[in-house]
Amino acid sequence: MRDRKNTRAAAVLATVCALGGIGGAALAGGASAAGCGGFENPCSQETAQQFVYHSVQREDTPNDPKYDQSEPDTQQPPANRSSNFYEEDFDRFGFPSELTPSAIYAVGPNAGKPMVAGFNAAGAWKAERGRPDTVVTILDTGIVWGDTELREQIHxxxxxxxxxxxxxxxxxxxxxxxxxxxxxxxxxxxxxxxxxxxxxxxxxxxxxxxxxxxxxxxxxxxxxxxxxxxxxxxxxxxxxxxxxxxxxxxGWNFFDNNNEPADLSSYFAAERHGTGRAGDVADKGNDGVGSIGVCPHCQVMPVRIWDTFVSDANTFALGILYATDNGAKVIEGANGSLYHSAFAESASQYAYDHGVVQTFSGDDLNTGNHNYPANYGHAMLIQGTVPDTAGLGKENKQWLEGEKLCGFSGQPVCFGSNAPVQTFFRGANTTQYGGKSSISMEGATGSVNTSKAAGAAGLVVSAGLDHGIALRPDETRELLEQTAERVLTGNTEGTGVPDPAANPALPPDEQWTPHFGWGRANVGAAVGAVLSGDIPPEAAIAAPDWYAPLTGSNVEITGLARARFATGGQFHWKLMWGAGEAPSSWTTASEGDSNGTITDFGSIDLNAVRAALATFVVPPDSGGPTFAAGEPNPFQNEFTVQLEVNGQGIPLTGIDRRVLDAFSDPTLAPGYPKRMGTGGESPTRYVDLTGNNVQELVVPTEDGLVHAFKPDGSELPGWPVHTETEQAALGHTGSPGLAALGLPREPPRGPLIADLASNGSSDVIVAAGIHIYAWQGNGQPVPGFPVSSNPAFCGPALEKLEISHPKCGFLAAPALAHLEGAGKGPDIVEPSLDGHLYAWRADGTPVPGYPVALVDPAEVAKGEQMVAESINEAAIGDLTGSGHDDIVVASNEVYGAGKVGEEVNFSGITSGAAGSTARLYAIDGATGKIMPGWPVKLPGIIQNVLPLVGPGQDAEIAKIGGETVIVASVTGGALKELKPNGEEARTMRQEGSGAFGASSDASDKSGALNLFESASVGDLLGSGTLDVVKYELSLSDAANLLLVSQNFPYNHLIGAWDGTTGAPLPSYPTVTDDFQFLSANDIAKIDPTLPSNQIVAGTGLGLLHAYDGATGHDVPGFPKETGGWLAAPAALSFDGRMADMTREGYLFQWQTSAPACQSQWPTFRHDQQDSGNYNHDGTPPDAPEAVTLTALKKGKYRLTFTAPGDNGPCGTPASYRTLVNGAQVNLGLKPVAGGSTFSAEVTLSSKARTLSIQAIDAAGNIGKAATVAVPRAG
Structure with a gap:
């Protein structure tokens, strides 16, 4: 028996999070009328919801204690009973609980009746309990073999x-x-x-x-x-x-690429996560212990794709293919992929084409961005509903009152644990909302709701199979969506502020909402529709992509309309569009009748759409963030396309919908946005690869390609280049899915631009999978590369639940350093997922002393060491003046944290988890040893909530106030400046009202919380004082994530602090749109008319801002719109181009007025060498232009050229290097300012045939050579 009761501070929340269950007996289907009785052979086959306390659903119930142990009429023995409503599986109910008499429908078809507590699995079980050949694949952390209630459920x-x-x-x-x-x-x-x-x-x-x-x-x-x-x-x-x-x-283990899918190393909130999801689907029910799964006769196929629910997208995709090829009917994925790959999207399509239902989760942070894999076209994004008192226990009450978050003017009252439930229709805040929402289950987190939805799909699929029908994925989806109980305004009222719900006066096909989708599932009704033969027609939109940015004059809509079960196959189809995600009015674009298959639905006039959007007002959303007054709304240019198919004789309408973005932007470069067909999670770079002083745009994409685009948008010859096959796919060429799709390549991270040969070349270096790749400017590999991580540092032998979770390969971008001294060649530094810091010389050989284990020696001495990943980029700089670079890097070690459980919950906010600490290391570059005073312990309150991405952030180095400091932060902890010896220099103010400047536009001034983003450093005001810039979340949203049922007004914020005092700048923090997650901000001069600099900030809702340092508001021409999720900082070129790419796979390039040679923090990690160091010069000079050499007399020549600068075309280089016939010769040339004309008389030998000139800056960066032939005398 698995007991998920949590007695920590958020006990109520944890119980709601733990609404999973165990599964059932062996036989499928319906009951026999003769000799009926008991759960396996119920006397009633009534699947409908019941609106009285004592009904057929209270008969022949499963005997699992948690199912109904708190109901007065429970059949459980006294030892198993409870008086706490939250300790029973009310989510499975299709009837009201006697413990919630205050929950009454106010509007709609059931107005005045007691509210049904759950999604009516209980009704479905009267007719269908699943089948063992309905296999549900769990793509997750693997299986805990010791779980007795899943033992017989494994396929x-x-x-x-x-x-x-x-x-x-x-x-x-x-x-x-x-x-x-x-x-x-x-x-x-x-x-x-x-x-x-x-x-x-x-x-x-x-x-x-x-x-x-x-x-x-x-x-x-x-x-x-x-x-x-x-x-x-x-x-x-x-x-x-x-x-x-x-x-x-x-099953299979793609994490270790073997046949043992055991959960060896899940940790933090992902501990036992895969087993929890399997239990939600198919825990063995009616066995007198624990809970019951939603589909108790289904079997589960465990596939270990990672050791967290934040995973590699390609291993997840391999799991999709494996499941599809091996008989799964449903695929469950409570997962957030680190990136979106073309391979993963193709795998999802492959599953759909082979008839497999996919139920996937959004993230667990109450956001409207577009999470993968749920954003794939045919995946169901699952939401959740909870009672209005979920989380309002007395422990949380004390914290809320202490933080002045409730019980005060304008805020809800803090109730204790006995607060009466008045509604079951609150959006669960530890899920996601937005245009793609499908259905809601009853449960607090995206994970539990996704697995419950998979169990619901299993019941529907089983009902079809019982009657000889193999349902198509769209039919199963529509059965669940179009029988779902609509969430109506009026039925969401209760304690606190409700989420936006549907207008009860509208017809059902217009009652979709962003927070609930089509409503809370009514699984009994879906099963009943199958049993009655009321299977809706198939309606599916295939193209364009979800949230596609549309800048043309029209858009073609393709997909599928078909009615397999309609009389004569006859159906009527209609394509409509309307402004917003939940339109209040619709325009019919096209319609028709058919008895076959329709795949082309014509086009939609985008000029008409834009005209409608021009007057559209995005409705307020009490469940989302508060945006700044008067600023652009990120949802403003969204519109919805809805396809409806009505079959002859079928009461249910087949419906599919898709949200798109229609906008125009005259600053977009011709040919942009480019649809790349794969994710843009890695940063882009502008770099001159050819020596013509024109920068190409280097774009790594998650399909394993690295592109180099010329300014006209064409690809540079020799590009793109590609990485090798991802390790998890090796050895499986016999797989039908891989045979159909091909093998996935390792996804590249952010590009490092380096001159490995110290000759002025521009080499492109990326980490991808287990390799470090390096290509020359012509696309050819650099000799000695790729290199790889040490396979001995990862693998099953090193994996241990909770404390040891190494992974093979890399997630951070590499950085360039001179670890062995400025006179030595460059080195490549790379933190690894195996818990080590690697360094290679320019020839690919390891730097002596590396790799370095990032494990706190003090914890090793105590026997409590944790082997954790390092996912964060390194900062490079000479911390002690020793003449060589040192390295500052975080690890994901967290010590002193209590267990979170099997789900995401934020109970650490109230439970004193500030005693938990992460680690930040400073490594002596020359020796590879940990420097004195390090690692620094960084305390935080929720470091262990989101595994992999949660604990640390990238560190930064800067000279502030004349002293070298390290800027460091940790999830749920302070943003600090540290001295080179590890001591604290100062802390940025983020607590209470002192966290807000006098002119800040924040509406929630409760304080701020650091999450997963990194800082940047620059002079925002143009005053000569350096400032620290970082994303933060207002504290009220922490309350929303803790309480899950409440909607406290909150802000997403970009903070900016005076680096010398830690005080916020007058106009900061400024309100932004969404999380930035693992990203950061640029600081650059975007508007050259202003004395201040700007923060270039992209978020998960697709607006690219340029917030002025003085005002906190966007400068003219901003924000730029993309319609997607900007996961990486933008790039700026010397000629004013700006580029960024969305996770959805659209590459944007705009022309701006930004001047050349930005001096602040104008790109990812400050410079193209990824130093993360404000004072580092990582930009080489340009090449000389218009070089001429005119023969004079007696070996003398007149050399003239347009001079390069110090940083590209700007400034004055330190020296010129000249080569005659390729050999260095000092001609005594004295540099002049970039852009000016250089002219000097030089003397060359009679054997001179070529003369090359290169500029070198004070940091030793070498520009590209310009070569001219030496003219013959006479």
């Missing part, structure tokens, strides 16, 4: 197993050895070949698990005709069923 691949044997060693001659109609581990319970005692076993004592079968048969070759073992060879593997995966008996 077994009989193609990799021999027939089971009886205790005497005789073959059963069938896989269903015990004859119960289901193949599972119990069929092998008596098999003498299966041991329950061996090293590494994690299953329950005396009970067989899938792990035991893997141990017994995981190295065996099976004869396909006889299902007998041919041979077993330790250390070898056999692909017996030829599916591309050897000995995949019970």
């Amino acid at each position: 077994l691949n009989t193609g990799e197993l021999p027939y089971p044997e009886h205790a005497d060693g005789s073959s059963c001659g069938t896989f269903d050895c015990n004859g119960d109609g289901v193949v599972n581990v119990s069929d092998y319970a008596q098999d003498p070949r299966v041991s329950l005692s061996y090293a590494g076993r994690t299953g329950p004592t005396g009970l067989i698990t899938g792990q035991d079968l893997i141990h017994a048969f995981g190295a065996c070759q099976i004869e396909s005709a006889t299902h007998l073992i041919s041979q077993c060879v330790t250390g070898q593997h056999f692909d017996n069923d030829h599916n591309g995966f050897a000995n995949d008996i019970a």
Whole structure:
């Protein structure tokens, strides 16, 4: 039995988060009228919601204690009972709870009746409890084999197993050895070949698990005709069923690329996450213990794709292909991918084409941005509803009152744990909202709701199979959406401020809302519709992409309309559009009748759309952030396209919808935005690759390509280049999915531009997967590259739950350093996911002393060391004046934090988790040793909520007030400046009203919280004083994330502080649109007419701002619109071009008035060498232009050229280097200012054939050479 009760500060919240359950018995489907009784053979097959306390749903209930242990009429024995409503699985109910008499429908078809507490799984169970051949794949952290309620629910691949044997060693001659109609581990319970005692076993004592079968048969070759073992060879593997995966008996582990999907190393809020999701789907029900899964007769296929729910997109996609090819009917993914790849999108399409339903989650941070993989076209984005008192326990009450967040003017009253429930229709704040919302389940987090939705889909699919119908994914989706209980204004009222809901006067096809989608699922109604044959027509929009930025005059809409179950196949289709995500009025674009298949729905006039949007006012959203008054709304140019298909004789309408963006921008460069077809999570760079002083745009994309675009948008010859195959895909070429799609490549991170040969070249260096790649300007690989991480530092042997979670490869961008001294060649520095810091010389050989283990020696001495990732970019600089670069880098170690549980929750805010500390290291560059005073312990309150992305941020180095400092922050902790010895210099003010300048436009001044973003440093006011800039979240949203049912007004903020005092600048923080997550801001001169500089800030809602340092408001011409999620800082060129790319895969380039040679923090990590150091000069001079050499007499020549600058064309270089016939010769040339004409008389030998000139700046950066032929005398 799994007890998910949490007695920490957020006990109520944790209980709601833990509404999972365990699964059921062996047989599928409906009940027999004769001899009925009990959960497995109920006397009623009524699937509809019940609106009285005592109904058929209170009969023949499952005997699992948590199901209804708090109801007065529960059949549970007294020892199992509870008086706390939140301790039972009310989310499964299709009836009102007797404990919530104040919850009454106010409007709609059920006005005046008691509110149904849940999504009506209870009604569905009267007719359908799932089938074992309805397999739900869980793409997550793997499976905990010790979970007894999932033990018999694990799907077994009989193609990799021999027939089971009886205790005497005789073959059963069938896989269903015990004859119960289901193949599972119990069929092998008596098999003498299966041991329950061996090293590494994690299953329950005396009970067989899938792990035991893997141990017994995981190295065996099976004869396909006889299902007998041919041979077993330790250390070898056999692909017996030829599916591309050897000995995949019970799922697959893509994280370690082996056949053991055990959860070895999940941690923080992801601990046991995959097992929790599997339990929500199919915990074995009616067994007298624990909970019950939504589809208790379904089986689950565990696929370990990562050790957190923030994962690699390509391993997730490999899991999609594996699930599809191996019989899954539903794929569940409570996951946020680190990036969007073309491969992952193709995998999702592959699953859809093969009839597989996909239920995916958004993020858990109450945002309207576009999370992947849920943003893929045919995936269902699942939302959640909760009661209005969820989280309002007494512990939270004390914290809220202490922070003056409630019980005060304009704020809700803080209730204790006995507050009456008045509504079940509050949007769960630890989910996501927005235009793609499908349905809501009852539950607090995106994760639990996604798995519950997968269980619901399993019930619907099973009902179809019971009647010989293989439902298409759109039919299953529509059955759940169009039977969902609409969330109506009036029914959301209760404690606190409700979320926007649907107008009860509108028809059902116009009652979609961003926070609830089509409403809370009514699973009984969906199953009932299948049983009655009321299967809606298929309506699907295929193109354009979700949230596509449309700048043309029209847009073509393609997709699918078909009515398989309509009379004669006849249907009417209609394509409509309306302004906003939830239009209040619609325009019909096209319509027609058919009895076949329609795929082209014509075009929509975008000029008409823009005209409608010009007068459209985005409705206020009490569940979202408060935007600054008078500033552009990021949703302003969104419009919705809706396809409706009505089938003859079918009462349910098939509907699909898609939100798009229509805007125009005269500053966009011709040919932009470019649809790249893959994510733009990595930063772009402008760099001159050819030596013509024209910068190309270097664009890494998540499909493993690195592009180099010329100013006209064409690709530079020799580009794009590409990375190698991702490791998790190796060895699986026999997979049908991979055969169809091809193998994924390693996704590149931000590009480092370096002169590895110290000759003025521009090499492009990226980290991708387990490799560091380097290409020359012509696209050819740099000799010695790629190099890779050490495979001995990662893998199953090093993985341990909670404390040891190394991963192979890299996530941070590399940086350039001179670790061995300024006179030595450049080195490449790269933090690794395996918990080490690597450094290579320019020839690809390791720097002596590296890699360095980033593990706190003090914790090692205490025996409490944590092996954690380092995902953050390094900062490079000479911290002690020793003549060589040092390295400052964070790790994801967190010590002293309590357990969060299986879900995201923010209970650490109230529970004193400030005692937890992360680590920031300073490494002596020359020795690779940790410097004295380091690592620094950085305390924070919620560092352990979001695994992988949560604890630390990138550090920055700058001279502030004449002293070198390190700017550092941690999730939920302070933003500080540290001295080179690790001591604190000062802290930026983020607490209470002192966190806000006098002219700040923030409306919520409760204080601010650091999350996952990094800082930048620059002179915003033009005063000569350096300022620190960073995203922050107003504290009231922390309350929303903690309480989940409440909607405190809050702001997303960009903070700016005087670096010498820590005080906020007068106009800061300024209100922005959304989170920045793992990104940061540029600081640059965008408007040359102003004395101040600007903060260039992109967010998850797609606006690219240029906030003025003096006013905090956008300068004219900003913000720029993209319609997507800007996950990386913008890039600026010397000629005023600005580029950025969205996660959705659209590359933008604008022409601005920004001057050349920006001096502040104009690009990702300050400069093209990724130094993260304000005082570092990482920009080489330009090449000389218009070089002429005129022969005079007696070996003398007149040399003239247009001079390069120090930084590109600007300033004066320190020296010129001249080469005659390729050999360096000092001609004594004295530099002049960039852009001016250089002219000097030089003397050359009679053997001189070529003369090359390069500029060198004071930092040693070498510009590209300009070469001229030496003219012959006479």
